[in-house]
Amino acid sequence: MNDEPILKLEHVTKAFPGVVALHDVSMAIQRGEVHILVGQNGAGKSSLVKLLTGIYFPDGGEMFFEGEPYAPKSTFDAFQKGIRVVHQEFNLLPYLSIAENIFLEKLPANHGFVDYGKLYRDAEEALKLVGFNIDPRTRVEMLGVAQMQLVEIAKAVFHNSKVLIMDEPTATLTSKEIQTLFGIIETLKRRGVTIIYISHRLQEIYEIGDRVTVLRNGEYVATEPLSSLTVNDLVKLMVGRDIGVAYPFDAEAALGETVLKVENLQVQGGKHPVSFSVRKGEILGISGLVGSGRTETVRALFGADRSAGGQIYLHGRQVQIRSPKDAVRHGLSLLTEDRKSQGVILDMNIAVNMTLADLAKVSKNGFLQQQTETNEANRLVEETGTKTPSVEQVVRNLSGGNQQKVVLGKWLFRDAEVLIFDEPTRGIDVGARYEIYLLLWKLARMGKAIVVVSSDLDELIGISHRMLIFSDGKITGELDRDAFDQEKILSYAYEEYIR
């Protein structure tokens, strides 16, 4: 047996403007093991995978693969060296056959013509490796999610991948399909394939994992055999510590009456209806893992996506929200998770962006009052603390934090009563974050009802009066500020995934 680790990371660091994704991570993966990777949102799991597959390049540190220095230049490079990812979203071409997909990188050819005989023979053999009995001529669009995953795995295995990375492979599978997948993982392990397995589902990793590595805030925490840890131990390891940002929480501010009440809101394709309410002057935090239904819920509430039922009350009066237009008319606003594609118009100037939700205020008989617009925009720039030479500046040229302030300015101008923020500080550096927290607080003191969805637990603990925790489409916990506790929140967040 070869005891040398197949993959070794030494002091690997990766930073983005304002955020350190991975800091000084050293870890080793043994040949032929199923190595589990866990951590909260933003712990650095995805960044690690992207480094291993040549999508990101490390800023510092070294990686070794089979004892050799390893620095993949592209995913194709990583794949040729033998490291491959099976993604949550598949990279298969739906209108081509299974066989063509498996051999897409290198179709067997004869003088430039595809050798279909060989292609199908090879494909059959590849599919046999994963125990998938299907005609390789079948078009991929005919397959279900689990079957597509098998094709991806077959592709990886047949091309002699030595390390297979699986990112949340069971997220969309039924329990029967999960068992099939675990069977295949066992087979692969016996063939000597090393597997790096990323999952939120803390229960299932015990069925297949050998060792587990925990990441937290981009840092390495521990690597242990799974047999020596309980689920509770894992959660404890994942809990972050305070990163020392000051949160301007004002405990004295009085809360008013309930402004927004949501009853049995059912998101499209969701499993459970959710109910909650927000009061005047209150900041309600919504926590949970990515994909737990947080974003889906606020989008359905705002009418951005169709909801499948439920009642919404504003000041006790029921309202119908079928589109963002209805929502805005009733005084709701949504600051979307994806700022660049849904929040701002990048190639238009600050004034245009800030007045977009309420053009009636800057126009007369359908004609824009350009002087009024400029004045209003200047006032909003001041109020939000947006740093810019002028309101004529194109939004693309602003930093992420300032772009976010422009979106905030847009909703301030509309005078929205309920402000929903989805990941308000994502990709924003620490200084600008603090300014956004201050703005949130200012809004709360003005009597707005505020909902903040965030993956950053420290942030939610720092700024919220109350917190809801989502897990697998369901609200599994509700805590008041004095009961906030990282461990408790995390166990709620993982609740539906442990069971």
Add this chain to the structure above:
Amino acid sequence: MIKSKKFINFILQEGGIGLVLLILIAVFSIAAPRFATVTNFSNIMQQISINTAISVGMTYVILLGGIDLSVGSSLALATILAGKAITNPNLPVGVAIASACLAAVGISMLAGLFNGFVSVRWKIHSFIVTLGMLNMARGAALQISGSRTIFAFPAVFNRFGTMTFFSVIPSIFIIAFVLMVIGHIILRYTVFGRMIYAIGNNEEAVRLSGHNTGIYKISAFVFCGFTVGVAAIMYMLRLNIASPILGVGFELNAIAATVIGGTSMSGGKGSMIGTFLGACIIGVLNNGLLIIGLDDNARQMVTGFIIVFAVVLDTYREKLAKTQKE
């Protein structure tokens, strides 16, 4: 420093296209003495009028990231309905002319409404919907007219069509120019125009700001239909006929003028002034090349080349604009 930057910005916007136009005029003036005459400029104005009118509407549609391929056929259909109305012997001349105008504008706006509604309601790219309308309108024009050309319009109508103001400016050019100015004002100074640019840039952001973006998109197609209806009347004024086979290829000229004028096919960027200059460039090229003695085939090749060249130039301009910002 500031001066040169302002100049560069000017070149980067409409100024660049204006400069190209001036260079073309200068080159033709030197190459052919018959080019730079008052009569010839009057000719050019007449030649570009119809394309200018259609391009005004096309600019709105393209700014939204759409396209309207049906304008030529709609124009033919509009002339047929208008021709039927204007030659109706039972109507007094004034009423006949008025109802012709209403019929032309009404039917093209209806076609625009169809284009806009179908592409918005079922999320079908307007390329496909208007391709269908191109055939439907042409078929309807042939059917209604029995494939026959309509002529013998009232004399007063024909007389207005050949009128020139200050013996230079053709009447139909004035109509086109007014339409262009209206198009410019709406685009630049109204809420509607603002929404056109905003939706063309990022429809989702506009929708999430609480707007019904579909209404604006449909309106743009209806407006495009309106300009086509006006263009149909202009065509009848100029040539004194209504025919089911006219207008073939008009959509391509209008798209060319819009794109040469700097409007981006993916939407959100462009201007009415640019489009007008684009239409002028096409007109000057066609006229100038004819005068220096190129035949039809050669002219077509050169014009085609210029269209491609203009777009290449435009992407280059865009790159330059980006580096300017930094």
